Amino acid sequence: MNTWDVVIVGAGAAGLFCAGVAGQRGLKVLLIDHSEKIAEKIRISGGGRCNFTNRLLDASAPQKHFISQNPHFCRSALSRYTPQDFIDLVQKHGIAFHEKHKGQLFCDHSAEDIIRMLLAECQAGGVEIRSGCSVRNVRHHTEGSPHYSLDTDQGPVLTTSLVVATGGLSIPKIGASDWGYRLASQFGLRLVERRPGLVPLTFDGAAWAPYAELAGLALPVGIETGDKKTRMHFDEDLLFTHRGLSGPGVLQISSYWQEGTPIRLNLAPTLNLPERLQEAKLRSKKLLGNELASLVPSRLADAWVSQDPALQRTAAEVPDKALSKLAEALSNWCLTPTGSEGYKKAEVTLGGVDTRDLSSQTMASKQPGLYFIGEVVDVTGWLGGYNFQWAWASGHACAMALCGAEIAPAHLPNG
Ligand SMILES: Cc1cc2nc3c(=O)[nH]c(=O)nc-3n(C[C@H](O)[C@H](O)[C@H](O)COP(=O)(O)OP(=O)(O)OC[C@H]3O[C@@H](n4cnc5c(N)ncnc54)[C@H](O)[C@@H]3O)c2cc1C
Incomplete structure (x- = not known):
C-alpha cells in the first residue's frame, strides 16, 4: 500500500531539505514534484553558483x-536553524564556497553541488522522490486515524502528514504554480495577496527615452x-536596462x-555634488559635461547634460541655479516606475499563505x-541568500515537528 508518514509536495529547496531531515529521523517520506527536473530554481540561482545563505543574518533580529x-513570524525557525548550521552541512559534504559581498555565500563551482548534497541527504533518509508527478486532488479523512489521500497521476497515496513546499509564482516556465495557495484555500486558510518581488522595474516609453540609451551601464547608488x-x-549597484532599471539595488x-x-536615487552617493x-x-575652463564625467x-x-542647453557650456559659464538643479537631479533623482517585469523575471513572490x-x-x-514551508508562506527575504536560508530553516522546523522533537525553551521567540 502506498502509505507514508509524510508526503511533501514540491522538491525545491525547502521540500528537499525537509525530506532529508525527516527521513533521517526515521520517518517514511515521499517527495513529489510535477516537474521532470527537480530543484530547477536552485540550479539557476546566484547566476548558477547558488547564493545558499547569508553569514550576516542577524541572529538576534533575523x-x-x-x-x-x-x-516576527520567521524568528523562531531562523534562530533554531542558522546560516552556520547550513554552512556546517555544506562543509561536511566538502563543497567549496566563498563570500562575495555583504555576507553572501556562493558555491565555488556550481549550484549543482547544493542539489547533489540535498539529494544525498534525502538518500541517507530513505526518501522516495517521484518527479513528473502531479497531484490532482487532496482529501482529508477524519474517520479512524486521521490522514490525507492524494490522487496523483502515478496512483493514489495516503499519508498522515502533508507538507506543501510548492514555492512561489516566479519563473513559471521552470515549474512554478499556484497549487500551494489553492490547497491552502481549499482548507480554509487565509492568503496574503501575492506580487512579484526582487524584480526589475519598468518605465514608460516616452519619459524613459533619454535614459534607454544608458542600457548596460552599472554604478553604485543609494x-x-x-x-x-x-x-x-x-x-x-544599479543597472540601466532597455525597459528600465535593474541591478541589486x-x-x-x-x-x-x-x-x-x-523611488529616489542618489547617483553619486559618495560625493558632495x-x-x-x-x-x-x-x-x-572645460565643458561642464567633461567635469561631470570625472565625477x-x-x-x-x-x-x-544633453537634456538641458543651460549645461552645454564651460563649467565657469553655467549659472549657479542650473548647477544646483543638476546636483539635486543627480543626487535625488525622483522617478515613478510604471510597473515591474513581473513573475517572468522576479526572483521571489511576496505574500502567500497567511502566517496567522x-x-x-x-x-x-x-x-x-x-504544513507549509518555504516561499509559499508569506515570508520573503532580501536578496543575498536570505530566501534559501528561510527555505532551509522553515523546512528544518517542520521536519523536527513531524518527528515530534521538543522545542528547547531557549529557542522560543520572545515576541
Ligand atoms: C533566477 C533566480 C535566482 C535566485 N537566486 C537566489 C539566490 O542566489 N539565493 C537565494 O537565497 N534565493 C534565490 N532565489 C530565490 C530562491 O530560489 C527561492 O526563494 C527558493 O527556491 C524557494 O524555495 P522553495 O522550496 O519554497 O520553492 P522552490 O525552490 O521554487 O521549489 C518549489 C518546487 O515545487 C514544485 N511545484 C510547484 N508546483 C507544483 C505542483 N502543483 N505539484 C508538484 N510540484 C510543484 C516546483 O516544480 C519546484 O520544484 C532565486 C530565484 C530565482 C528565480
Missing part, C-alpha cells in the same frame, strides 16, 4: 532581512522608497515599492496534519 505581514514612516534605503527596493509611488560642481565652476560615469553625464494560520514553531497550519 526578521529585519525579511518581509511579511507578521515580521536607492530608497516609501514615506517617512515606511522609508527603506539600500546602498547597492533596484531588486531590493522593488520588494518594498508600492505601485504608483516614486553641489560642492564639487561649484568647485569646478571656480577652477575649470559620474561619462554616459550618465552625457545623458543629463500557521505555527511559527512547527509550520503546521490550523488544518490538522497540514
Whole structure:
C-alpha cells in the first residue's frame, strides 16, 4: 500500500531539505514534484553558483532581512536553524564556497553541488522522490486515524502528514504554480495577496527615452522608497536596462515599492555634488559635461547634460541655479516606475499563505496534519541568500515537528 508518514509536495529547496531531515529521523517520506527536473530554481540561482545563505543574518533580529505581514513570524525557525548550521552541512559534504559581498555565500563551482548534497541527504533518509508527478486532488479523512489521500497521476497515496513546499509564482516556465495557495484555500486558510518581488522595474516609453540609451551601464547608488514612516534605503549597484532599471539595488527596493509611488536615487552617493560642481565652476575652463564625467560615469553625464542647453557650456559659464538643479537631479533623482517585469523575471513572490494560520514553531497550519514551508508562506527575504536560508530553516522546523522533537525553551521567540 502506498502509505507514508509524510508526503511533501514540491522538491525545491525547502521540500528537499525537509525530506532529508525527516527521513533521517526515521520517518517514511515521499517527495513529489510535477516537474521532470527537480530543484530547477536552485540550479539557476546566484547566476548558477547558488547564493545558499547569508553569514550576516542577524541572529538576534533575523526578521529585519525579511518581509511579511507578521515580521516576527520567521524568528523562531531562523534562530533554531542558522546560516552556520547550513554552512556546517555544506562543509561536511566538502563543497567549496566563498563570500562575495555583504555576507553572501556562493558555491565555488556550481549550484549543482547544493542539489547533489540535498539529494544525498534525502538518500541517507530513505526518501522516495517521484518527479513528473502531479497531484490532482487532496482529501482529508477524519474517520479512524486521521490522514490525507492524494490522487496523483502515478496512483493514489495516503499519508498522515502533508507538507506543501510548492514555492512561489516566479519563473513559471521552470515549474512554478499556484497549487500551494489553492490547497491552502481549499482548507480554509487565509492568503496574503501575492506580487512579484526582487524584480526589475519598468518605465514608460516616452519619459524613459533619454535614459534607454544608458542600457548596460552599472554604478553604485543609494536607492530608497516609501514615506517617512515606511522609508527603506539600500546602498547597492544599479543597472540601466532597455525597459528600465535593474541591478541589486533596484531588486531590493522593488520588494518594498508600492505601485504608483516614486523611488529616489542618489547617483553619486559618495560625493558632495553641489560642492564639487561649484568647485569646478571656480577652477575649470572645460565643458561642464567633461567635469561631470570625472565625477559620474561619462554616459550618465552625457545623458543629463544633453537634456538641458543651460549645461552645454564651460563649467565657469553655467549659472549657479542650473548647477544646483543638476546636483539635486543627480543626487535625488525622483522617478515613478510604471510597473515591474513581473513573475517572468522576479526572483521571489511576496505574500502567500497567511502566517496567522500557521505555527511559527512547527509550520503546521490550523488544518490538522497540514504544513507549509518555504516561499509559499508569506515570508520573503532580501536578496543575498536570505530566501534559501528561510527555505532551509522553515523546512528544518517542520521536519523536527513531524518527528515530534521538543522545542528547547531557549529557542522560543520572545515576541
Ligand atoms: C533566477 C533566480 C535566482 C535566485 N537566486 C537566489 C539566490 O542566489 N539565493 C537565494 O537565497 N534565493 C534565490 N532565489 C530565490 C530562491 O530560489 C527561492 O526563494 C527558493 O527556491 C524557494 O524555495 P522553495 O522550496 O519554497 O520553492 P522552490 O525552490 O521554487 O521549489 C518549489 C518546487 O515545487 C514544485 N511545484 C510547484 N508546483 C507544483 C505542483 N502543483 N505539484 C508538484 N510540484 C510543484 C516546483 O516544480 C519546484 O520544484 C532565486 C530565484 C530565482 C528565480
